[in-house]
Amino acid sequence: MKADPRNxxxxxxxxxxxxxxxxxxxxxxxxxxxxxxxxxxxNPARIGQIRRQVARIxxxxxxxxxxxxxxxxx
Numbered sequence: 001m002k003a004d005p006r007n008x009x010x011x012x013x014x015x016x017x018x019x020x021x022x023x024x025x026x027x028x029x030x031x032x033x034x035x036x037x038x039x040x041x042x043n044p045a046r047i048g049q050i051r052r053q054v055a056r057i058x059x060x061x062x063x064x065x066x067x068x069x070x071x072x073x074x
Contacts, residue, residue, distance in 0.1 A: 006053070010060055022057045025050050 010018065029050045035041060 007056060010056055018057050018061060025054050
């Protein structure tokens with residue numbers, strides 16, 4: 001299998017950058033979910049893309065053993 005360029009890009013970031021990206025993606029996902037319930041989205045497939053990107057970051061953090069309170073589920 002070929003290495004995914006998105007994963008390569010993420011692996012070059014440090015833990016702090018990943019936390020910032022994760023927070024930004026979760027905020028964007030929240031806004032898009034809220035927007036989808038009130039109006040039609042221009043690109044509904046973006047929700048799935050964001051969810052996969054969040055999963056990539058969480059997987060990378062788990063591999064590194066860098067679990068932080070920001071990725072804890074309530």
